[in-house]
Amino acid sequence: MTKPTVFMYSGQGSQYFHMTRELYEQHPRYRLWLDYCDDIAAPILGDTVLDTMFDPARTKGDPFDSLAESSAALLCVEYSLTRVVQEMGYRPDILLGYSLGEITAAVVAGVFSLERGISFAVEFARILAERTPLSGMLAIVASPEIVRSRPGLFADCRVTGRNFDNNFVVSGRIEAIQRLRDTLDVEGITCQRLPVNYGVHTDLIDPVEHRVRDVLSGVSFDPPQLPIVSSASAERVAAVTPDSVWAAMRSPVEFAQSITNMTAAGDATFIDLGPSGTLATFVKYILPSGCGSAQISTINRFGQDLKSLRDFQVQAAPLLADNTSEPRENSRL
Template identity: 35%
Template sequence: MFSGQGSQYYHMGRELYDHNAVFRRWMSKLNDIIYQKVGISITDEMYNEAKNMDDKFDHILYTHPAIFMVEYSLARVLIESGVEPDYVLGASLGEVTCAAVAGIVSVEETIECLLKRAELIESYCEFGSMIAIIHNSELYHQVSSISLHSELAAVNYCSHFVISGDSENLLKIEKYLTTKNIIFQTLPVRYGFHSANIDSIESEYKKFLQNFSFKKPKIPVISCLLSDYVTEVSAEYFWDVSRYPIYFQKTILKLEKDAQFNYIDLGPSGTLANFVKYNLREDSLSQFYDILSPFGQDIKKLEEVEEIFN
């Protein structure tokens, strides 16, 4: 499983970067591709010793490729150790990582898409905001001061959803949530992904995406945009995963009707594994695992996953 914007932080994956040769090799390879294209080093910024883990890491020219680099490199670590996925699942930007891991697009093309999206957003979009709300998503539809001034960006489990939109409007919503003692978290992003806040780049980005040919996936892809398996991907799809709501809860509940799974979260924060936990029935035989988190023990958790599945 691959997560998206909001899951990033300074020094994510640092333990593996320092001590796992495969992870470092792939991170360096991807970093070199980006440096050749735009002249910036993602690893220099992400692993900047002057930055603390709790400093805001939200410059998307860095965070877009950084999330992909960490997720893709970690996927390669598992695959090269013999842990191969039966399926890949993505949420938001994580769907782009999915496409690369599944062979729908090449690594170089994926990086081009992410850099172009970041460049367009920074050039043409007003600043926006996203808020994760710890409450049943029905609240969104029941409270007009929320639904009229934001868009539903994601529903992750029965008591966790995300809204997105204009910064000023979301600040008013934060004040409302505070007065109602509703717990929320403002995500570390500068723009309102999955909302009209990014609509100004739609035409230009879709035009850019027409330059690529998308192959059939070599590994079955599960999309949290569609809550279904994906057999073909188009340029339109690469836009849709950043513009429209992500239905993680609906996706997991649908999967659980079919079978039991081992869910391995390769995102930077382990958030999807946590979301899975809250979506599983008590009698489910499915298991969930994370590897990376801001709290460390990345190597230990990686070794545990490799031991379980090898």
């Protein structure tokens, strides 16, 4: 039996300035698709995604934390990477989204258009900015068990993502996150502030639920043309609905459980279409030793995009030999 191929889409926290810049400058097909996405996104944002992403006044280390701009940029990058990989001849059997990545998955599955996906992501971001408190998000390299065993340490913080056994994410108001970060630093527990300034996946966004549902009520949802697994429910989504979209933004992300559930019936090949390669790294730590599943990233934060994409092709060729269509001639690197 052929292993299913899973295309994975990361969410907020995986973005950074100048992501895919080398690919844009040197890979004609990627440039074509990103230009196409930018043409769609620019009227929605009131500015171009490219000017924001490739701002010469910014470095990769600067926080890319404008929620509306970074959400549009992530959707454009992930969609464009998907088209390039498809043009290489690879096709997904299943789509897996992480938070905002569930919107990309819905677009790729044909549930709604790219324009509709970007419009929702941007409007959602603007609603959060207008009507919810500034917050912080912290990735912690430790077992989530620490939250139960030391409730005082995590006062006013909520677990918003479980990535693998020793990696989880918490969110809360800025002062609570800063206090937690300071204490973890003193105790030598590795943590990293993520570029997300609003309380997604927590009750901090509950006041905008009715407004978000009003926006979603104007969206037409078509049946997905490919199976979608939600990291919010850790299960396959029979149909994308306003309820499932709200859950993707409001519920904690259960990424580890999602991968465990997906591999319970057999091995799979997981391809990370996000800009950082973080989901492939998570999968690496989730998969049991000796299993037949595999994970591959397309690009990562470290630059050398063309080399990363070539490496992807080398790794993917034997793993996906039975799950390809004829590659387009002009998709070669």
